[in-house]
Amino acid sequence: MPSFDEIIAADHKVEPRDEMPEAYRHTLIRQIAQHAHSEIIGMQPEGTWITRAPTLKRKAILMAKVQDEAGHGLYLYSAVETLGVSRNELMERLHAGRQKYSSIFNYPTLTWGDIGAIGWLVDGAAITNQLMLARCSYGPYARAMVKICKEESFHQRQGFEIMLTLANGTAEQRAMAQDSLDRWWWPSLMMFGPHDAESTHSEQSTAWKIKRVSNDRLRQEFVDMTVPQAEFLGLTVPDPELRWNEQTNHYDTGPIDWDEFWAVVKGNGPLNRERIAHKVAVWEENAWVRAAAEAHAAKHMGARD
Ligand code: FAQ
Secondary structure, eight states, X not given: OOOHHHXXXXXXXXXXXXXXXXXXXXHHHHHHHHHHHHHHHTHHHHHTTTTTOSSHHHHHHHHHHHHHHHHHHHHHHHHHHTTTOOHXXXXXXXXXXXXXXXXXXXXXXXXXXXXXXXXXXXXXXXXXXXXXXXXXXXXXXXXXXXXXXXXXXXXXXXXXXXXXXHXXXXXXXXXXXXXXXXXXXXXXXXXXXXXXXXXXXXXXXXXXXXXXXXXXXXXXXXXXXXXHHHHHHTOOOSOTTOEEETTTTEEEOOOOOHHHHHHIIIIISTTHHHXXXXXXXXXXXXXXXXXXXXXXXXXXXXXXX
């Protein structure tokens, strides 16, 4: 049996039954649980627009997208369970504020344009990060990313298509698209986490091949991909310092408001309290569904004995 270090050095996957350092297991539980919680809490901002979608077609697409996010949460909770923590325990940690979810889902969705901006920018940022994670050293996490990335790229295109429709619409629709870009641009850049110099986990996670590209490099990749898309839409990225840099072949950007980022991460964003309160209320209301599912499973186990 190869050792953990040999598996990592050979660029093979670590599987649930392999021996692994406790700190590696804990880092994965922290990151994958945070990722799973993001998918589930991430259903809330878009979910509120299902009843208000402008057409039946848009409603059907949005319902499918929000359902996909639930599915992603479930694959990811299953991946964490392979590390020896139950789903109920993860829920308790989230509800008690002992585990995080992505900062981005603490912002409000004020208009239909925000549904376009979430698909285009938030799913776009998520894919940029997740394509890297599809190559991460932990097998169940890497494999979950493959299907998730395929679905996220559909989400990204549907968001871009909403923005394209608004950008080519009436003056009022164009203004709505611009306003959504104005409000979602900076929070999307924050999704990649703190600057590399401030990132507490990056060095160790990179050594373990959980992370393969740094927070700042992924953020830059996202900016380089997205600015030309904004130009194609005829919209203006809300960054007066944004410039193409001939020397580096990348866009230079203005400073991120890290005070805002840390306030949101620490629970003081625009909607942190509402998001968790809603999650806890739904969890409690639906206790009977879990009890019924467990009773059903127990009955069938009994029937098989
Ligand atoms: N929000 O040392 P680092 C999606 C925390 S899925 C909140 O750099 P790391 C799909 C971090 O936990 C979006 N907290 O941390 C969708 C740490 O705190 P801790 C979610 C953040 O882990 C679309 C501290 O800051 N994706 O959108 C954030 O090495 C549309 C120091 O940071 C994932 O979760 C943040 N943005 O790198 C759904 C991807 N950034 O734990 C619905 C998986 C950092 O020590 C609708 N995660 N922190 O207390 C990752 O790749 C990594 O965890 C990073 C952060 C890159 C996010």
